[in-house]
Amino acid sequence: QKEVEQNSGPLSVPEGAIASLNCTYSDRGSQSFFWYRQYSGKSPELIMFIYSNGDKEDGRFTAQLNKASQYVSLLIRDSQPSDSATYLCAATGNQFYFGTGTSLTVIP
Amino acid sequence: DTEVTQTPKHLVMGMTNKKSLKCEQHMGHRAMYWYKQKAKKPPELMFVYSYEKLSINESVPSRFSPECPNSSLLNLHLHALQPEDSALYLCASSQVVTGRSSYEQYFGPGTRLTVT
Numbered sequence: 329q330k331e332v333e334q335n336s337g338p339l340s341v342p343e344g345a346i347a348s349l350n351c352t353y354s355d356r357g358s359q360s361f362f363w364y365r366q367y368s369g370k371s372p373e374l375i376m377f378i379y380s381n382g383d384k385e386d387g388r389f390t391a392q393l394n395k396a397s398q399y400v401s402l403l404i405r406d407s408q409p410s411d412s413a414t415y416l417c418a419a420t421g422n423q424f425y426f427g428t429g430t431s432l433t434v435i436p
Numbered sequence: 437d438t439e440v441t442q443t444p445k446h447l448v449m450g451m452t453n454k455k456s457l458k459c460e461q462h463m464g465h466r467a468m469y470w471y472k473q474k475a476k477k478p479p480e481l482m483f484v485y486s487y488e489k490l491s492i493n494e495s496v497p498s499r500f501s502p503e504c505p506n507s508s509l510l511n512l513h514l515h516a517l518q519p520e521d522s523a524l525y526l527c528a529s530s531q532v533v534t535g536r537s538s539y540e541q542y543f544g545p546g547t548r549l550t551v552t
Contacts, residue, residue, distance in 0.1 A: 374540055
């Protein structure tokens with residue numbers, strides 16, 4: 329079992345729709361959770377971070393954390409073609425974990 | 437300002453060469469990281485510096501040698517690399533790190549390394 333699991337996709341959504349990305353983790357000692365966006369050939373760019381249960385919103389992005397169920401999600405509202413990228417879920421606590429990423433394609 | 441810079445952007449080196457990668461941040465962060473990323477894989481942690489001291493070495497071969505001259509700078513010295521070491525090398529920084537728990541990490545643009 330991988331410590332952080334993501335659906336590799338690809339996930340395709342039409343422009344303007346909501347994209348929903350999910351991540352589950354196995355280490356209950358994980359405390360901090362991050363979402364990174366990575367375009368092909370580029371470095372990861374921090375999109376959201378969340379440390380407490382509940383929702384956190386920043387512009388078109390909402391991160392959700394449920395520690396009891398051990399999942400983290402990222403919602404992207406009004407998806408744009410420029411959101412097409414790989415999204416990496418990461419967690420730290422007892423260890424540094426990166427998920428393998430979900431490939432998102434937003435279709436114009 | 438959430439900028440981490442890395443030089444060079446690209447590096448091609450032979451297996452007998454010695455080269456260095458450089459990373460700089462001016463965010464006042466006290467934790468700095470080196471990661472290695474192969475194509476279509478997530479970043480793999482190599483080293484962590486906390487308050488300029490090496491706190492984590494993920495069993496990285498000795499041909500990779502990190503150095504933290506001050507709180508803003510991080511170097512990775514390379515010697516006698518193998519072709520399988522070709523990858524994107526990423527530097528990151530965060531406010532602090534406690535053990536293996538960190539605040540949000542900001543990545544630099546990376547150095548694309550090719551070993552011939």
